[in-house]
């Protein structure tokens with residue numbers, strides 16, 4: 522059976538305080554959790570090169586990227602990002618963007634059309650800079666890079682963002698790019714409080730549980746059918762922060778609700794015979810092991826989808 526390609530880098534986990542409200546330790550913990558899975562023997566781990574400055578500047582203002590590299594962001598910018606300005610945080614941003622780029626290429630080449638990065642989904646970073654724990658928009662960098670390659674295989678992409686927060690940065694980066702369709706299903710009463718305009722937005726009220734959420738996923742995917750038909754690739758932000766116990770989520774999904782969500786997306790992509798690249802997205806808990814396991818379950822489901830496609 523073909524192996525499932527997953528992208529990982531030790532740079533995904535930056536050195537910040539373990540007491541920081543962003544659970545940075547989850548990146549190493551997700552990798553450790555997956556390594557212990559019985560199915561991990563059928564995984565091919567890929568190490569991505571970090572994105573280059575030039576690639577980063579296809580999604581972000583060059584001035585921002587240069588100041589990021591130089592450690593010269595303003596206090597205001599650092600506050601908006603919510604992560605300390607240090608070399609490992611910068612290295613993580615470039616590693617994450619390079620990882621998503623590689624995962625997109627791997628999904629396209631994979632026998633089953635599925636691949637994932639064990640990071641990514643930094644969807645609040647916009648053209649002007651980072652915010653909301655997002656330093657660099659990895660999906661923005663990856664898709665902008667693929668679209669501008671000579672004779673690109675990627676001519677149209679679809680971003681399905683089911684992180685509980687709106688994918689506002691991705692929407693903004695691709696607002697004037699007709700080749701990338703951005704779709705976001707999120708909690709309306711949550712960060713970012715001023716929403717961007719995606720090509721398709723569905724905002725749900727706080728407290729929406731499985732019974733309201735899953736029909737909304739179904740509706741979203743139905744409305745994306747005509748886009749998926751023309752797309753060369755789907756990028757799926759599989760943030761687990763819609764979960765009821767998530768610190769920042771507010772959408773009250775159960776474990777089985779989250780599982781059903783992922784299965785719907787994978788089945789829909791399979792029905793359309795499209796490559797799908799999964800990125801990790803958000804997930805917040807004081808206990809890193811808990812949130813890492815919640816992310817790891819997404820990969821259990823991705824592996825099942827991979828098996829179904831073989």
Ligand SMILES: [Zn+2]
Nearest residue numbers: 684685686803
């Ligand atoms: Zn989120």
